[in-house]
Amino acid sequence: MNQGTLYVIATPIGNRADMGERAISVLKQVDLIAAEDTRHSKILLQHYNIDSSMLAYHDHNEEQMTPKLIQRLLAGDNIALISDAGTPLLSDPGYRLVKTAHEESIKVSPIPGACAAIAALSVSGIATDRFMFAGFPPHKQGARQSFYQEFEHQAATLVFYESSHRIVASVKDMQLVFGAERKVVLAREITKLFETVHSSTLGELPEWLQADNNQQKGEFVLVVDGVEVQMSPQSAELEQVLKILLEELPVKQASKMAAKITGMKKNQVYKLALELSGK
Template structure:
C-alpha cells in the first residue's frame, strides 16, 4: 500500500474538489495580505459555508467578506476578549456548528490572536482544519535570498530601543535566519539598532507592502540598508518584514559565551565565572576570562 505522502504516489491521492465546511469543525483560514486575488478558492468556499466567522477586527474582515459576497455572522476575537469568549465558541463547535477563524490579513495565529481558541478546541476534541494561504513572514523569506533551511519567526520587536537591542542581541546570536515584523514609525530606529547590535555587515532583507501596489524588497548589509531606507521618504511607509541573516559560527559562539557570562557575573567574580562558563560551554578559560573582563566584571564580586 503506497504512502499518501510519498512523492511517487499516484496523483489521484490529491483532492481536486473545493469542499465547504463540515459540522463541528473549526477552520483556520488564511486571507490575503494585500492582493485580494490571493484568496484561495477553498478558503472562499469555507467562508461561505461556515455558520460563523471569528475575526480579529470585524470591520476589516467585513470589508473583505463583502468584496467576495460573503454574508455570515461575525464575532470579534482579539487579544483583549479571546480568553473570555473561547468557552462559548467551543460549546458552539461541540453542538455541531462550524466556525472559521480569520485575522486582519494573512495566516491566523502568526503574530495574531487565535491560539487560545485553537488550543481549547483541540482539548475539547474538536477537529481543527487549516485552510492555508498567504503569510507575510514566509512570503518575505521566500524572496530574501537568505538561508531558508533553518529559521525563526519572532513577531514584532519591542517598541523601546533598549529592549529592542536586547532582543536583537538574543536573536542575532543564532546561526538561524530570523524573521520579524516592524511598523512604519519604528523601522528606521529598528535598523539603527540592528546595525549597532549585529554589526554593519549582517545581511538583511527588507520587504514592505508585500503583494500590494507599492511592494518593494531589497537585501543589503545592514548599514547599507539603513541608508537605502532613508534615501526616499516613500520607503518608510507601509508594513515591513525583516529577514535577518543568521550569525556566522564564530560570532554565534561568542554571543553564547557573552550571554552565559552575563548571567554568571551577577553572582561570581570574572575568574570564577570564566571557570564555570568553560565547564559548561567547552570554551577556553583564558579567553572567557578576557571576555568577562570586557563585559565589566570586577574581581571583588563573590
C-alpha cells in the same frame, strides 16, 4: 451530536486575488466567522459575497470569547478563524482558541494561503533551510535591543515584522546588535501596489530608508541572515570521514565506523550521519 470544526483560514495580505477558492467556499459554509476586526474583514467578505455571521475575536476579548466559541464548536457549529491579513496566529490572535480546541478534542483544520513571513523568505535569497520567526520586536529602544540580543548568535535565518513608525530605529538597533555587515532583506507592502524587496546589509539599510520617506511607509518584514557557524577541526574531520563512508555503507554502519575512527560520541556521529544522508 457531532462536534463542529475550527477552520484556521489565511486571507490576503494585500492583493485580493490571492484569496483561495477553498477559503471562499469554507467561509460561505461555516456557521460563524471569528474575525480580528469585523469592520476590516467585512469589506473582504462582501467582495466575495460571503454573508456568514461574524463576530470579533481579538487580543482584548479572546479570554472572554474563547469559552463561548468552544461551546459552539462542541454543540456542532463550524467556525472559521481569520485575522486582518495573512495566516492567523502569526503575530495575530487565535493561539488560545486553537489550543483549547485541541484540549477539547475538537477538529482544527488549516486553510492555507498568504503569509507575509513566508512570502518574504521566498524572495529574500537568504537561506531558508532553517529559520526562526520572531514577530514584532518591543516598541521601546532598550527592550528592543535586549530582544535582538536574544538572537545575536542564532545560526538560523531570522524573520521579524516591523511597523512604519519604528522601522528606521529598529534597523539601527539591529545594526548595533548584529553588526553592520550582516545581510538583510527588507520586504515592504508585499503583494500591494508599492511592493518593495530590497537586499542590503544592516550597515547600509538605515541610510537607504532615510533617503526616501516613501520606503518608510507600510508594513515590513525583515529577513536577517543567521550567524555563520564555524566548524571545529574535529567536526570537519568527522564530516569528511562520514561522507566517504556513506558512499559505501548504510547510516548505522557508517556511524559506528566513523565514531571509532574519530573517537567522537556515537549519538553525535549518528545524528550528523542522518543529516548528511538526508534522512
